Each structure stands twice: as C-alpha cells, then as structure tokens.
Amino acid sequence: MAYQDLREFMDLLKKKEHLVYIKRELENGFEISALTWELAERLGPAVVFKARGYDMPLVMNVHGTLERNCMALDIEPGKNDKENFLKIRNRIAEALENKNKWLKPVMINNAPCQEVVMVGDEVNLYKLPVFKWSPLDGGPYITMTNIITKDMSNSNNGLNTGMYRVMIHDQKTTGVMCCKTQDIGIHVGLARSKGLKKIPLAIALGVDPVINIVSTTKMASFADDEFELAGGLRGEPVEMVKCKTIDLVVPAYAEIVLEGELDIDPKNARIEGPFAEWMGYYEEPMMLPQFNVTAITTRKDPFYQGCILGHPNNEGEMIRMPAIQANNYNILKRTVVGFREFWAPHKSRGYKVVVQISKRFPGWGKQAALAALSTGQGMAAANYAVVVDDDIDIFDQEAVDWAIATRMDPAKDVIIIPEMGVYPLNPAASGREDINPETGYTEFSYIGKMAIDATKKIASENRRSTGASVLPDEDALAKVKTNWESYGLK
Numbered sequence: 001m002a003y004q005d006l007r008e009f010m011d012l013l014k015k016k017e018h019l020v021y022i023k024r025e026l027e028n029g030f031e032i033s034a035l036t037w038e039l040a041e042r043l044g045p046a047v048v049f050k051a052r053g054y055d056m057p058l059v060m061n062v063h064g065t066l067e068r069n070c071m072a073l074d075i076e077p078g079k080n081d082k083e084n085f086l087k088i089r090n091r092i093a094e095a096l097e098n099k100n101k102w103l104k105p106v107m108i109n110n111a112p113c114q115e116v117v118m119v120g121d122e123v124n125l126y127k128l129p130v131f132k133w134s135p136l137d138g139g140p141y142i143t144m145t146n147i148i149t150k151d152m153s154n155s156n157n158g159l160n161t162g163m164y165r166v167m168i169h170d171q172k173t174t175g176v177m178c179c180k181t182q183d184i185g186i187h188v189g190l191a192r193s194k195g196l197k198k199i200p201l202a203i204a205l206g207v208d209p210v211i212n213i214v215s216t217t218k219m220a221s222f223a224d225d226e227f228e229l230a231g232g233l234r235g236e237p238v239e240m241v242k243c244k245t246i247d248l249v250v251p252a253y254a255e256i257v258l259e260g261e262l263d264i265d266p267k268n269a270r271i272e273g274p275f276a277e278w279m280g281y282y283e284e285p286m287m288l289p290q291f292n293v294t295a296i297t298t299r300k301d302p303f304y305q306g307c308i309l310g311h312p313n314n315e316g317e318m319i320r321m322p323a324i325q326a327n328n329y330n331i332l333k334r335t336v337v338g339f340r341e342f343w344a345p346h347k348s349r350g351y352k353v354v355v356q357i358s359k360r361f362p363g364w365g366k367q368a369a370l371a372a373l374s375t376g377q378g379m380a381a382a383n384y385a386v387v388v389d390d391d392i393d394i395f396d397q398e399a400v401d402w403a404i405a406t407r408m409d410p411a412k413d414v415i416i417i418p419e420m421g422v423y424p425l426n427p428a429a430s431g432r433e434d435i436n437p438e439t440g441y442t443e444f445s446y447i448g449k450m451a452i453d454a455t456k457k458i459a460s461e462n463r464r465s466t467g468a469s470v471l472p473d474e475d476a477l478a479k480v481k482t483n484w485e486s487y488g489l490k
C-alpha cells in the first residue's frame with residue numbers, strides 16, 4: 001500500500017501511537033533541537049508542534065526509528081533493530097536490482113503542492129519555520145530535503161532526488177551541499193561540460209515517506225530515475241506536477257516546494273557553515289554553490305518537515321543507514337568470493353564497514369576487505385573495513401572485536417592504503433580542502449584507509465592455522481538446556 005503523502009503516513013503513525021501533537025509552543029531552534037535530541041535518546045515518537053512566531057506547524061522525527069521506516073515501506077516491523085535494519089535494507093536492495101518492477105511517475109495538473117504560489121517579491125524563505133538549530137551553526141538549515149535535478153547533458157537520463165543540506169543565506173538565496181561524490185555533483189559537472197552556468201533545481205519538503213527514503217538511497221547508477229525506484233517501492237507511481245517557474249517536475253503531494261536555479265559558476269560560490277552534522281561533530285565552513293529561489297509553492301496549510309542531526313540515533317541516521325547500505329550489499333554480493341553479509345554499524349556512522357564471508361581459500365579475507373573499500377560508499381566514506389568468518393555475528397560488534405583480537409596479526413593482516421581523496425565530511429581526515437581548484441567548491445578531504453583481515457588463518461596462507469573455536473559437546477549442551485531446572489536452577 002502506498003501513502004499518498006506525508007499526511008497519510010502521519011495519520012497511520014498517530015493511530016499506532018507513534019506520533020504526538022505537542023500543545024505548547026516551542027520557543028526557538030535550540031529548544032526544538034534539544035527536544036529532538038531527547039527524542040533520539042529515548043527512540044521516541046514523531047512530533048508535531050508550532051514554534052514561536054510561525055503559524056506553519058513543524059513535524060519531526062517521522063523517520064526516527066527503524067520500526068517507523070519499516071512502516072514507511074509497508075513492511076511488518078520485526079522484533080528488534082537488527083531485524084528491522086535487514087528488512088529495510090533487503091527491500092531496497094531487491095528493488096534496486098529489479099528495475100522491471102520500477103514504475104514511471106504519472107503527471108497531474110492542479111497539484112496540492114501548488115495550492116499557494118509565491119513568486120517575485122512574495123518569495124521569502126524566512127516565512128518557513130527554519131532556525132539555527134545548534135549553537136555553532138552558521139545559519140538556519142533546511143535538512144530533510146528532496147533536491148531534484150536532471151542531467152542537462154542527456155535528457156534520456158533519469159531525475160535525481162537527493163537529501164542534501166541547505167543553508168538559508170537570505171530571503172531568496174540558499175547554499176546547497178553538492179559534492180562530486182554525490183549524484184547532484186555529477187549533474188553539476190555534466191552541466192558545466194555543456195558550458196552551462198545555471199541549472200534548474202527544485203527542493204520538495206514534506207513528501208510521502210518512501211520518497212524521503214529514496215532521496216537517501218545510493219543508486220547503482222546516477223542515470224537511473226529515482227522517482228521510478230520510488231514508484232517500485234510504493235507499488236504505485238509517484239504523481240508529479242510541472243514546476244511553475246522552471247523546467248522540472250516535483251512530487252505533486254509535497255507540502256512545500258522551492259523552485260529555482262542553482263548557480264554553478266565557480267565565481268559565485270559562497271561560504272556557509274559550520275553545521276552540526278550526522279557524525280556527531282560540527283563540519284567546518286564549506287564553499288558551495290548558491291541556489292536562487294524563483295518560487296515557493298505550498299499547500300494551503302503546509303507542514304514543515306525537518307530533522308536535526310548529531311545524536312547517534314538522529315533521524316537522519318535512522319533513514320540513511322539502511323538505505324545507503326543497500327547498494328553496497330548488492331555490489332559485494334556480486335564481487336566478494338564467499339560473501340555472506342555486510343554491515344556498516346549504525347553508530348560508526350559509515351566510517352567502519354564489516355563483511356562476513358565463508359572463507360575456503362587463502363586470501364579471501366583481504367580481497368573482501370579491499371572490495372568493501374571500493375564500492376561508491378566505501379571509497380567516499382569508509383575509513384576501514386573488517387572481514388570476519390561466518391561464525392561471527394557481524395551485527396554484534398563485541399563478537400567482531402573478539403575476531404579482530406584473536407584472528408588478526410597486525411603485521412600480516414592489515415593493509416594500510418595511502419592517503420586518498422574522500423568525501424569532505426571526515427573528522428579523522430588530516431586534510432580538507434577549502435576550495436577545489438576545478439569546481440570552486442569544497443569537495444574532498446584526505447585520509448588513508450585500513451583493510452583488516454580478521455578471518456581465521458589457514459595453513460595454505462603460510463600461517464599457523466587458527467585453533468578450533470571452543471564449544472561444548474553439542475548433545476551434552478542440548479541435554480543441559482532441556483534439563484536446566486533439574487539442576488535446581490531457574
């Protein structure tokens with residue numbers, strides 16, 4: 001079953017006691033941020049509230065638990081986070097591979113997202129309840145975005161929608177984070193190769209939850225249409241409408257749409273930030289392109305959907321972590337010999353990745369670790385990869401630590417890869433460029449990578465074989481379990 005829009009999903013969350021309407025008005029961005037921090041701490045419900053000075057209600061923490069992200073994808077939630085993670089990851093991984101089940105969007109006229117149209121002097125981003133959320137932020141940030149661009153060099157390629165942060169500079173201008181490692185960065189590069197200085201860009205806010213999830217998903221190819229994937233995941237096509245002032249289409253049932261042009265002339269790049277980021281650190285200021293807003297279109301009574309990052313359980317991590325790993329899983333399933341499972345542990349924020357294999361021949365552990373560092377996400381974001389055998393539960397990081405501690409010889413089982421350019425947001429990186437000479441934006445930081453082979457060693461690797469793991473006699477253990485109470489034990 002597809003949710004037509006955010007509201008339909010909010011109704012379901014309310015019915016299932018996953019959404020609370022807060023009656024008192026919140027004072028400012030810091031109070032809102034502290035509230036969402038505490039909600040993340042308690043894995044609490046989605047909340048709807050008003051902020052002082054604004055009529056438009058805010059809705060936050062809609063995607064704040066894996067259970068709710070299961071509901072968003074119409075998946076029966078599992079018993080725990082591991083089950084929920086796997087259900088979501090597998091659903092997206094399968095959908096990415098089954099393009100024959102994708103559904104093309106359908107176009108409609110008279111869309112709810114255009115009930116109110118503001119152009120010219122009516123355009124004022126400060127009408128949105130967007131605040132400076134964290135004490136050191138450089139300005140007010142729009143976070144839960146669906147940023148839509150197209151390939152200006154090839155009209156056969158599909159639309160991209162990506163969740164990228166947006167800082168408000170003034171009434172009509174924002175920055176947009178668009179790095180080369182992301183699909184929007186590819187669109188910028190291709191447009192520049194055609195000599196363009198501006199590209200149409202739309203930001204849809206408050207959409208059906210599947211679209212938010214797709215916007216955080218890494219596609220197998222930037223050329224694929226992310227709204228077709230969303231249609232496949234929903235089981236119904238996404239309804240879209242033409243923008244009022246630019247040549248693009250947007251989800252018809254969005255709450256709010258910002259239309260405009262992204263100025264990709266490097267001369268017009270502008271500094272923004274710092275910003276309290278998902279990995280728990282402030283990111284330094286970045287040089288980014290400016291987005292000139294030509295229209296704000298909304299419903300008659302729009303909700304503003306947002307999220308605030310930083311806490312280990314922040315809503316961004318809950319939505320992003322399974323979605324971003326689906327493509328890695330598909331790639332590693334195809335390329336790693338003996339592949340069993342892959343996980344980027346949630347709390348390591350994607351900088352650590354773990355692969356589980358059934359090793360039968362020498363060297364498979366090292367091959368798997370290098371492969372995990374070579375996927376798009378692995379190259380851009382993972383600082384190290386650990387490979388373990390199939391007797392280790394990779395979703396139990398203490399078990400992974402036991403494998404590292406007992407199966408890894410630091411002199412023989414660790415490959416250090418020299419410093420390379422990666423995604424700019426990497427707190428451990430020793431260097432981060434302020435301005436990339438080619439694009440004019442902040443594009444890369446520089447850091448080495450580490451591949452750890454924590455698999456059991458075998459004689460054919462010219463090693464002393466790792467001893468057999470200790471386990472009681474199987475029959476004796478079964479009997480002890482059956483007869484537990486006969487020992488006078490509870």
Ligand SMILES: Cc1cc2nc3c(=O)[nH]c(=O)nc-3n(C[C@H](O)[C@H](O)[C@H](O)COP(=O)(O)O)c2cc1C
Binds near residue numbers: 183218315
């Ligand atoms: C709340 C939130 C904010 C995000 N902000 C950014 C951002 O500013 N820049 C970025 O490169 N990725 C950001 N991401 C991660 C991207 O959404 C993710 O990598 C996605 O795959 C990008 O889409 P793309 O693969 O089509 O480029 C954010 C994710 C979330 C959940």
